[in-house]
């Protein structure tokens with residue numbers, strides 16, 4: 001389709017045609033092909049900037065003014081500029097692309113001062129894409145020939161009928177040295193273009209031969225749907241090449257960015273907020289056909305950082321909305337290694353990464369064939385958080401029936417937990433790990449803390465003798481964490497937090513050292529009486545008769561609050577409500593268990609008294625939960 005209309009012009013596009021292209025192009029549609037956009041209010045849209053790495057969206061699009069602008073990196077302009085920057089097109093290429101989109105026939109002005117050129121001044125990218133489009137047609141037409149029978153059998157044997165093959169543009173590279181090359185040369189593509197595109201390569205004789213021969217062909221498309229390369233599978237036993245051959249690196253095919261199936265999957269990925277990463281072309285097809293339309297695959301390379309960048313923009317992955325990446329593995333060692341590497345690589349992604357391992361070590365294509373579409377959907381639905389997967393994998397290597405095995409497993413697993421950046425999640429995983437190992441929480445927690453703070457010596461060193469200063473489990477539970485936060489507020493921000501802090505009783509604190517510090521604040525006169533600064537910290541420390549408490553006061557006086565920016569009354573209110581809520585829910589639990597032990601017939605009065613207390617506590621808990629959720 002590209003090869004026709006664009007072949008004969010030279011010179012410049014007429015200005016009024018450029019204006020028409022601008023007018024007929026909806027910039028939001030063009031940008032949506034690459035970046036998922038959400039409403040930013042006032043009719044504007046926003047997304048993650050494709051030109052710089054960011055976590056929250058500062059890339060804005062104004063459909064009314066037909067422009068985009070990024071507040072993060074300052075790039076901005078119209079749709080033509082966007083394509084130039086995003087797709088590395090020239091101005092002319094950009095206009096041509098948008099004109100084709102809008103169905104506008106461009107007219108060119110002859111540049112009369114320039115010498116007549118033998119070839120049109122057409123952009124390289126467009127020529128290479130056009131060559132690929134022509135190659136797709138060629139390979140497709142070959143799929144019905146007699147020689148392509150093994151290719152058709154391969155597809156049928158994988159559960160793909162004719163319509164599936166057509167949907168993915170499958171084709172066949174015929175037996176012969178230069179059939180495609182000749183075909184494309186006849187269509188006007190040059191020797192250099194075919195070599196640059198990776199479709200042909202020079203033989204020793206100097207003449208051009210086809211890169212792919214006697215193989216089943218999958219066209220690989222970029223996110224906008226242009227074919228930029230091919231994946232080719234071996235079909236014949238006497239083919240000495242690797243099982244899969246891919247287009248080499250070219251100006252338009254960068255394997256570190258390419259995701260097979262992204263053109264078909266991108267809308268569902270954006271809609272569902274998740275993406276399923278599989279390992280091969282047939283797996284992508286099988287998933288899509290089994291109604292897992294979010295599947296994509298890397299092409300001849302491991303999943304890496306560039307792939308993440310591509311996906312994050314489609315997922316609109318940001319702090320406001322977290323996208324989910326699900327890797328499927330057929331359970332072999334290579335897949336597991338890849339998953340563990342992902343764990344090492346991108347911490348930002350760890351919490352949103354899931355692993356789906358087929359129980360029978362089948363890939364999605366085999367699974368669909370053996371057990372049907374539902375089994376493929378089940379595989380994805382049964383995904384497991386990457387952290388859980390990694391822990392299970394590490395622990396699985398040890399014999400947990402022996403003490404040595406358990407201790408060694410703990411030492412190997414602790415660094416993984418320590419690596420979890422999201423500290424809120426660590427206590428949860430400490431508990432989980434302890435449970436999985438059948439050990440007490442305490443030693444596991446110590447191992448994790450050592451791995452987090454200790455020397456990077458692989459955890460071989462015995463636990464350091466308890467320093468008197470280290471005020472024991474710092475962040476061992478959400479409850480400890482919120483107690484700690486409340487105490488930090490009292491020490492660091494007494495003017496702001498004082499009244500609310502003093503209103504919460506010492507009995508609402510649970511951790512013994514925290515109780516000691518809370519009592520010291522009261523003994524120092526209460527946080528409401530303080531004006532802050534070093535004098536106040538000293539006063540509380542002097543009032544504290546617990547050694548661990550004194551050390552903790554020094555720590556808490558300088559530890560950053562868990563809030564971005566300045567604390568405000570709302571933050572204090574939320575913190576204190578969470579603290580009380582923890583304490584109230586604890587009392588509710590105790591009360592419930594007590595009520596169960598009271599006989600409502602013989603001890604009717606006591607039963608009703610406890611029951612009344614329970615109801616009022618539950619009401620209190622509800623109010624606190626609302627307050628903790630942010631309502632003052």
Ligand SMILES: [Zn+2]
Nearest residue numbers: 049052070073
């Ligand atoms: Zn930017």
